[in-house]
Amino acid sequence: MQIEAMQQAIWQIVSLIPAGRVATYGQIAALAGFPKQARAVGRCLSRLPEDSQLPWHRVINAQGRISFADLTPAFIEQSQRLRAEGVQVEQGRIRLREYQWQP
């Protein structure tokens, strides 16, 4: 499998996540057709350019937490972006019960 194709599929799915909702890495991987490839999603998103329009901030880990160390710039950035679109973020945690995207 080409990393190219996988990347395409991942971007495709991530772009579908509506504002105000979140999805997990594993969820994206599965929807893109690559179960067990959660890390590939993270890898892929970490390489996105600054000016990317992809809503990378709407992707969090399976524990409903932001996968960046607390207090890091990236962590703050993601938290703010999510809150800006109405997602409640407490201590880097998001309630999947309420905000997880159901395709």
Add this chain to the structure above:
DNA sequence: TTTGCGGCTGTAA
């Protein structure tokens, strides 16, 4: 060529 480490996950203790 091997190693260690990620924006991970599900299961188990």
Add this chain to the structure above:
DNA sequence: CTTACAGCCGCAA
């Protein structure tokens, strides 16, 4: 709540 561990795998050292 925390480790631990097996899966998974590209990538830099």
